[in-house]
Amino acid sequence: MTFFESLADRINSIGSILCIGLDPDPAYIPSHLQDEDLPSWSFNRRIIDATCSYAAAYKPNAAYYENSDGWASLVETISYAHGKGVPVILDAKRADIGSTAHQYAKLLDMADAITANPYMGIDSLSPFLSRSDAGIFILCRTSNPGGSDLQNLKLSSGTHLYEHVALLADSWNEHGNVGLVVGATNPDELQRVRTLTPDLPFLVPGIGAQKGDAESAAKYCLSSSNAGLVSASRSIIFAGAGDTFDKSAAEAAKRARNLLNQFLK
Amino acid sequence: MTFFESLADRINSIGSILCIGLDPDPAYIPSHLQDEDLPSWSFNRRIIDATCSYAAAYKPNAAYYENSDGWASLVETISYAHGKGVPVILDAKRADIGSTAHQYAKLLDMADAITANPYMGIDSLSPFLSRSDAGIFILCRTSNPGGSDLQNLKLSSGTHLYEHVALLADSWNEHGNVGLVVGATNPDELQRVRTLTPDLPFLVPGIGAQKGDAESAAKYCLSSSNAGLVSASRSIIFAGAGDTFDKSAAEAAKRARNLLNQFLK
Numbered sequence: 001m002t003f004f005e006s007l008a009d010r011i012n013s014i015g016s017i018l019c020i021g022l023d024p025d026p027a028y029i030p031s032h033l034q035d036e037d038l039p040s041w042s043f044n045r046r047i048i049d050a051t052c053s054y055a056a057a058y059k060p061n062a063a064y065y066e067n068s069d070g071w072a073s074l075v076e077t078i079s080y081a082h083g084k085g086v087p088v089i090l091d092a093k094r095a096d097i098g099s100t101a102h103q104y105a106k107l108l109d110m111a112d113a114i115t116a117n118p119y120m121g122i123d124s125l126s127p128f129l130s131r132s133d134a135g136i137f138i139l140c141r142t143s144n145p146g147g148s149d150l151q152n153l154k155l156s157s158g159t160h161l162y163e164h165v166a167l168l169a170d171s172w173n174e175h176g177n178v179g180l181v182v183g184a185t186n187p188d189e190l191q192r193v194r195t196l197t198p199d200l201p202f203l204v205p206g207i208g209a210q211k212g213d214a215e216s217a218a219k220y221c222l223s224s225s226n227a228g229l230v231s232a233s234r235s236i237i238f239a240g241a242g243d244t245f246d247k248s249a250a251e252a253a254k255r256a257r258n259l260l261n262q263f264l265k
Numbered sequence: 266m267t268f269f270e271s272l273a274d275r276i277n278s279i280g281s282i283l284c285i286g287l288d289p290d291p292a293y294i295p296s297h298l299q300d301e302d303l304p305s306w307s308f309n310r311r312i313i314d315a316t317c318s319y320a321a322a323y324k325p326n327a328a329y330y331e332n333s334d335g336w337a338s339l340v341e342t343i344s345y346a347h348g349k350g351v352p353v354i355l356d357a358k359r360a361d362i363g364s365t366a367h368q369y370a371k372l373l374d375m376a377d378a379i380t381a382n383p384y385m386g387i388d389s390l391s392p393f394l395s396r397s398d399a400g401i402f403i404l405c406r407t408s409n410p411g412g413s414d415l416q417n418l419k420l421s422s423g424t425h426l427y428e429h430v431a432l433l434a435d436s437w438n439e440h441g442n443v444g445l446v447v448g449a450t451n452p453d454e455l456q457r458v459r460t461l462t463p464d465l466p467f468l469v470p471g472i473g474a475q476k477g478d479a480e481s482a483a484k485y486c487l488s489s490s491n492a493g494l495v496s497a498s499r500s501i502i503f504a505g506a507g508d509t510f511d512k513s514a515a516e517a518a519k520r521a522r523n524l525l526n527q528f529l530k
Contacts, residue, residue, distance in 0.1 A: 023365065063361055063368040068336050075333070095382070096328060096358055097409040097475075099499070100288065103328040117360070119384040119404060121411025139384055144362040146386025149433065154421040161418065161426070168414065210362075234364070 002176050003112055003135035004201050004227040007087060011056045011228075016257045017221060017264070019089065019203065020051055021233025022060040022077060028238045030245050040064065041073040045080055047237050050246035052084040054253040057113075057229055059203075061091040078110055089113040089203065089229075093139060095124040102127045108134045115139065115181055115203070118165050122172060132175035135201075140165050140193060143183025143206030162189065163196060170197045179203055179223075184212025184230070194220040201227035208235030208256065218263035232256050267441050268377055268400035269466050269492040272352060276321045276493075281522045282486060282529070284354065284468065285316055286498025287325040287342060293503045295510050305329065306338040310345055312502050315511035317349040319518040322378075322494055324468075326356040343375055354378040354468065354494075358404060360389040367392045373399045380404065380446055380468070383430050387437060397440035400466075405430050405458060408448025408471030427454065428461060435462045444468060447485075449477025449495070459485040466492035473500030473521065483528035497521050 001009075011017055024040040036042040048058065058081045065074040078088045090111035094104045097120070105127035107114055113135030116125050128136045141151050141162040151162040159167075169178050182193050184206035190213075194202070201223040206212030207230055214230070221228035236256060240248020276282055289305040301307040313323065323346045330339040343353045355376035359369045362385070370392035372379055378400030381390050393401045406416050406427040416427040424432075434443050447458050449471035455478075459467070466488040471477030472495055479495070486493035501521060505513020 025364070025368070061361070061365050061368075063359075063365045066336070066369070066372065068340070071331070071333050071336060093361055093382070093385075094328075094358070096326070097407065097470075099290070100326050100328045103290070103326075104331070107331065117358070117382050117384050119382050119415055120358075120407050120409060121414030121416070123409050123411035124407075125411075142362065142385050142389075144385060144388050146388035146390075149386030150384055150426070150430070151386070153426070153429065156419040156421050156423075158421075161415070164418065165415070205362075 003087070003133065004176060004179070004223070004225065007057065007135070007201070008225055008227040010087065011226065014053065014056065015261065016054050016056045017218065017228060017230050017260055018054055018253065018257045019057045019059050019229035019231040020047070020055045020236055020253060021091070021231055022047065022058050022237065023064050023233045025064060030242055032243060038069050038073045038076065040069065041076045044073070044077040046246040047249050048080055048084060048086070050250040051236065051253040052086055054257045055086050057087045057089055059089045059091050059231055059233070061233070075110065087112040089115065089135065089137065091115045093117045095120045098123055101125065105131060113137060118168070125172070129172055129175065129178065132177055135177055135179055137179040137181050137203045138165065138169045140169065140180040141182045141186060141189050143185040143210050143212055147183065163192065166193045166196050170200060173200065181205065184214065184217035185210060187213045187216035190216050190220045198224050201229070203229050203231060205231040208232035214259050215263045218260040230260055268352070268398065269441060269444070269488070269490060272322065272400070272466070273490055273492040275352065276491065279318065279321065280526065281319050281321045282483065282493060282495050282525055283319055283518065283522045284322045284324050284494035284496040285312070285320045285501055285518060286356070286496055287312065287323050287502065288329050288498045290329060295507055297508060303334050303338045303341065305334065306341045309338070309342040311511040312514050313345055313349060313351070315515040316501065316518040317351055319515070319522045320351050322352045322354055324354045324356050324496055324498070326498070340375065352377040354380065354400065354402065356380045358382050360385045363388055366390070370396060378402065383433070390437070394437055394440065394443065397442055400442055400444055402444040402446050402468045403430065403434045405434065405445040406447045406451060406454050408450040408475050408477055412448065428457065431458045431461045435465060438465065446470065449479070449482035450475060452478045452481035455481050455485045463489050466494070468494050468496060470496040473497030479524050480528045483525040495525055
């Protein structure tokens with residue numbers, strides 16, 4: 001079973017397309033967890049306990065694990081999510097030349113899927129793409145304001161760069177393991193990419209703290225095989241503070257799931 | 266003093282534009298170091314001892330430090346290089362949306378400079394760009410075969426994407442801290458980017474194991490302020506094997522320095 005087949009199964013069985021970002025920003029971890037051995041992991045464990053019934057997937061962003069305790073926190077977090085039956089996408093946005101990309105691809109021994117950056121082209125991604133057991137979400141049209149700097153450039157062929165990347169990614173999908181990152185903040189472009197690549201699952205960030213369009217996100221994220229995710233991070237995991245942060249996160253996750261489900265037919 | 270000013274000073278004082286990549290691939294670390302607590306760090310320390318008089322800078326690639334001992338090895342390595350007076354560029358190729366980019370920018374508390382990916386645009390790089398004390402080498406035209414997939418696309422304006430990125434990066438250089446990564450494997454394009462952006466220091470990989478053009482690399486890497494680097498990794502650090510790997514690395518570094526210097530006027 002491919003990653004996207006098992007993701008479609010989980011989405012169907014729990015009735016949720018919500019992906020929860022695990023971005024334990026040290027500035028927001030509640031003070032009562034700051035003295036634990038691994039505060040990020042302590043935080044994530046409580047978030048996972050509170051939200052796993054609403055989470056089609058978890059998505060730790062690698063930036064929050066690049067510190068002395070980061071690797072151990074990440075390993076514990078992924079293992080714990082797996083114990084709850086929830087797949088994990090490492091939001092790493094990696095890519096590098098051949099030998100180094102092979103090194104990065106080892107991250108897929110731990111996580112089920114990864115996000116990757118297309119700027120360096122096919123051979124910078126091929127060690128990921130050859131992993132038929134994993135999912136590779138390639139950055140296409142990102143949700144940040146500066147996303148348009150390169151992605152919306154018009155090519156001499158008449159298409160925009162993000163459209164070209166979508167079609168390239170589709171051509172790289174030999175193993176049924178390629179998806180796209182397409183932001184919710186530009187609904188027209190999200191619809192356009194869905195039209196271009198009906199078979200690719202989308203990971204759609206930008207609802208929640210980024211105020212993207214939840215309706216478009218829900219409507220377009222799913223591929224022809226019903227795999228796809230809408231992601232929220234800070235709006236869920238930092239919905240509350242203090243001793244009851246995990247209860248607030250659970251309520252925020254439930255609300256986000258319900259909001260998204262009302263837009264699914 | 267900016268990073269590039271101090272880099273120009275070091276280049277001038279030791280007479281070398283060579284940047285040595287510290288990519289301790291576990292498959293190639295000599296067996297007598299495998300039992301050390303931190304094999305990558307043990308390896309790097311010996312490489313630094315043997316090559317620091319030839320190294321204008323060191324460049325650890327983050328991919329080789331994403332494992333349980335990675336962070337500690339990286340911290341020790343950077344600290345040791347600094348103790349020898351050698352600046353360190355973290356080859357991370359990072360970029361992410363606002364809050365996460367701020368997290369990644371903390372890597373510059375440790376390293377002196379970083380490599381970054383432009384695909385997500387200005388706001389994904391601004392936490393790096395605002396660090397006037399650091400150097401930010403933005404990927405422009407990379408040395409791998411797939412580099413042309415996106416970078417050589419022709420825009421409706423008539424320029425290629427890599428040329429557009431060069432000019433964008435130049436416009437982002439408010440603090441004199443922006444450089445470009447331009448591969449040595451495409452000498453014509455390297456020359457073209459030098460013409461477009463005379464003031465930006467280049468980090469030129471691709472000589473050595475990638476068989477790029479050392480002459481062009483040396484000729485075009487330096488900015489108008491005499492900052493710039495030509496990088497080699499595997500061809501130096503894995504030049505030899507067994508007990509004398511560090512001596513072989515020193516000889517390879519000396520040869521690479523001399524080769525590059527013969528092309529500098």
